[in-house]
Amino acid sequence: MKKLTLETLAKMAGVGIATVDRVLNERGGVSPETTRKVLKAAKEAGLNRTLPEERRSPxxxxxxxxxxxxxxxxxxxxxxxxxxxxxxxxxxxxxxxxxxxxxxxxxxxxxxxxxxxxxxxxxxxxxxxxxxxxxxxxxxxxxxxxxxxxxxxxxxxxxxxxxNQLQAGRTAGLLMAKMLHQPGEVMMVSGRVDFSAHRQRIEGFKEVLQHRAPHIRLTEVLAGQDHPETLRRLLEQTLAQSKNIVGIYNTGDVNAEVSEALARHKLQGKCLYITHELYDLTRRLLEENILSFTLDQNxxxxxxxxxxxxxxxxxxxxxxxxxxxxxxxxxxxxxxxxx
The missing domain is CATH 3.40.50.2300 (Response regulator)
Structure with missing residues (x-):
């Protein structure tokens, strides 16, 4: 077997002989990317010596x-x-x-x-x-x-x-459909609808619920666009006009506003309520039987x-x-x- 030379390694790595020498003898002055190329070539060529550890900036x-x-x-x-x-x-x-x-x-x-x-x-x-x-x-x-x-x-x-945001929405729709047997209305609530994640959740929810629970009527999506007062007004209008809310699906982080609206209309624990994320508020709402399910995305x-x-x-x-x-x-x- 021919002796492995610095020139051979230099050709394999596509660098100069002096660069190979600096890397193998740890003299410094070589970029992390070039150092990796030289060490990779040395390993592939089976260089019979202890190679220096690759050094690079984080x-x-x-x-x-x-x-x-x-x-x-x-x-x-x-x-x-x-x-x-x-x-x-x-x-x-x-x-x-x-x-x-x-x-x-x-x-x-x-x-x-x-x-x-x-x-x-x-x-x-x-x-x-x-x-x-x-x-x-x-x-x-x-x-x-x-x-x-x-x-x-x-x-x-x-x-x-x-x-999978669409799958999350479909899962919420399936849970709602399987647990609601009486006719009524289901409210859909979202903090924002200009993000695809929220649109996909709503899309999946509607697809499954309309297919599996045709006796349920869906309201228009109530979107506050991250303005709490706007959302409170929309919730109040919808709850005041509807006489038979049997479910609520919330895609966003507006559970405080939703739970407060349910309390004002004496609907806490009386309608199926599904939302997203497990944190202090949703944990408490689950424990108090106000919230039915939350889908946590980890x-x-x-x-x-x-x-x-x-x-x-x-x-x-x-x-x-x-x-x-x-x-x-x-x-x-x-x-x-x-x-």
């Missing part, structure tokens, strides 16, 4: 979340920090940014700015032309981006991490999958499946299985 990863005050996003921000800490500061540096859902242009500009400073992005964003243009800019730079919770299916993202698993898939892409070049690798399983919570 990956600079940014998570961009909604600045709204909902339980889910506050929990998500904490979970990303804790998961990143467990992975170690030598492996990644996590940057967390909160931007209002009502400012897509500001979000788009921030994405472009971050694309010049970060190795990868994990973002929560709404469907907006400026956001799509910013993600196209990231794609052209070779910067991997993962969408979170709400997908942007026509964007150039690495993959999506989140629950913030911790979002953080774990998002960081894991992004690191695999950065470190190993792995391309995840658009949906299956980042799919988060939601849980149906009742008064009997809350911790």
């Amino acid at each position: 990956w600079q990863i940014e998570v961009i979340l909604s600045s709204n005050d909902t339980y889910f996003f506050k929990k998500l921000a904490v979970d990303f920090r804790e998961v990143a800490n467990a992975l170690g500061y030598q492996r990644l540096t996590l940057h967390r940014t909160l931007i209002s859902e009502s400012q897509p242009e500001k979000l788009a500009q921030h994405i472009i700015t971050s694309s010049h400073k970060r190795n990868g992005l994990i973002i929560f964003a709404q469907n907006h032309p400026a956001v799509y243009k910013a993600l196209e800019h990231c794609k052209n730079k070779g910067l991997p981006v993962i969408t979170l919770v709400t997908d942007l299916p026509e964007s150039q993202r690495l993959c999506h991490v989140g629950i 913030a911790r698993q979002h953080a774990q999958l998002g960081l894991s898939l992004l690191l695999q892409g950065l470190e190993e070049g792995l391309l995840p499946d658009t949906y299956s690798d980042g799919k988060v399983e939601f849980k149906i919570m009742t008064a009997e299985n809350v911790d």
